[in-house]
Amino acid sequence: MQAIVNGTVHTVTERGTVERGTVVFEAGGASSPRRGDDAGGEIIAVGPADEVEVPDDAEVFDAEGSHVTPGLVEAHSHAGMAEWGEPEDGDFNEVSDPVTPHVNALDGFHPRDEELRKAFRGGVTTVSARMGSANVVGGIICSMKTYGTVADEMLIREDGMKAAFGENPKRFHGDEKDRQPSTRPGVAATLRQALMDAEDYVERREHAREEGDPFERDLGMENLARVVEGDLPLRVHAHRADDIATVFRIADEFGIEDLSIEHATEGHVVAEEFVERDVPAVVGPSISSASKYELRNITFETPGILHEAGVKVAIQTDAPVLPQEHLDVCVGLAVREGLPEEVALRTVTRNPAEILGIEDRVGTLEPGTDADLVVWDGPMFELASDARQVFVEGQRVYDSDRDDVDPREDYAW
Template structure:
């Protein structure tokens, strides 16, 4: 048992922000509030000179801000080795459609990107295959601290797909095969979805006739998108590519979809709202390195938020270092995203988009004790983490774990 005392606790629940304490038990949030109330609700006893159970470890954070651990809803952390991105396992480039692969099988729990992530308050990420393929494979939400991928796994949270320049260039220019155009990208996605529809029908017919059926791993995975078991998460920057996504998901009655990057999402914000489609925005610290990024701006989160779109903010790590998710949020606040909405974009919104809100994203009783303690408002550039907890384990204490950079970066 552990007690975090005297914090400004941003619960991200109906309880709101409270000045008080957080009780952690068995890796879960046990309660939030005044310590006396916490101990009472936990059926604990205390004497006049003992404010917590004898076995409780106590940390007095002296008015520091306490938040749920941050969540990056679009990342490749753990899929590319820190300082060796060319060794990445995120594009299975042997085909334009690879729904049979899963990011979990390429996730490296000891990638240093993950260490820097949790030390800076990012305790969960949705890590995935890259955008070289039209269909990239299964995406997984994972914790950033741990030793085994299977134990860090929160859930499979989607099927990766991509529109626009990346699959065009990766396949058309590099391998001289479809797709080499935007129509080719759309047609490739449609063709695979049609095959998945046929697969489901044939599988059902075989079951009805009690006949054998030869399963296909890719079709099994892609069928889950059609049945609503697996969201479709589509990389799309340009407004016309986003509209193509909307057109295709309507053709195939796919209800659970998110737009990833949404660089020009602010141009068609009303279409997100009318369809109730969320946007995972970013990374916006970039020059227009390709034509489809020409309208990149940190104003996108504000515009989408003001239109009522559910948004999360991403780093696309290692495109931007995973540890700087808070900086991306701060720059969005600078460009007009309401400060009171900042924490939502990397906690509750991200968790709800990924379907992991029962585990992370709030400090609700019974959720995982993933907690960040900050020496200021988390999104300000001069704010740093003081403590970080993952599943109740105290994984980072800045006073204890910080290393003199002259030692850390010495040859």
């Protein structure tokens, strides 16, 4: 048993913030994440000091003057996939074809990617790791813990199918490969055809099962079938407002209700469309020049505008586009440009956890959730604040005052 005491505890639940609060939690095993009800690594109790009893044998951390939050969650990252910003060596774009639903991020996730180490040291304990945006359909993406040694043990769940609109798939396939898609209509047509193929596949599969006939399975179609049947969310890279509108149009055509818009650079222009469909936006990275035409309206005002309109908003770095450990900085800049302070923490904890479907594990501080906690020396979103201690499933994986906390320091970083 362990306990953090005397801190300002931000539960990110209906309970709100607890002054001089206490969090009691149990350390998990040597690897991550928790497996089974008796594996440890979860929060036992949260509340004011006079309501929470600290076990006599607990290791106690005094957080006097500090802020305690859930471990940060990023809903769109390439950490673990991009080999610390080396795209030529990374495993996040299978560019052999514009439609690659058969690939899975878990198979390319590298637990000792330096970006992951920087992540948990910066308070980011969970990321949705995924393929890049070269392909119209990129493959299955996965919610992963940032601390661990074996990818399978860091996996929380498969959280979606990656898709991409706009200039990236046009450039990769139209300009470089001289094949469809080379235009925005070509991108849309490619996705439509892939979804139609999946619907036809499901129909043939069901007919074969009913008749007892043999059926040759196809890995990519099996994965896309999960999308058209509503079992796997569609996560779509889209910057421009017209691309976002096209995504919504296609989703309506195929009855896809479980989706998110990733980047959403011009999401503020069509905020009412997000609200009408109850679609969340994963916004960012917004520290950028307009390196391509579709980014010309990039602004840190977008999260605040979308939030005020009633959209569920998460903030992302798109690491390694921006370093994963600067997720808190992105939140601070969004606050400066209008995002209310009282919802700032939620955009990198509870909101992304709910978008990814992992809110039962991460994103809040409440009994039964993973003991992923960060002790900050100031409010999380303030530039001067720093993560002082980080726990992943009850294991203290970083302490800014020590250099011997991470037990993997000698394991080939």
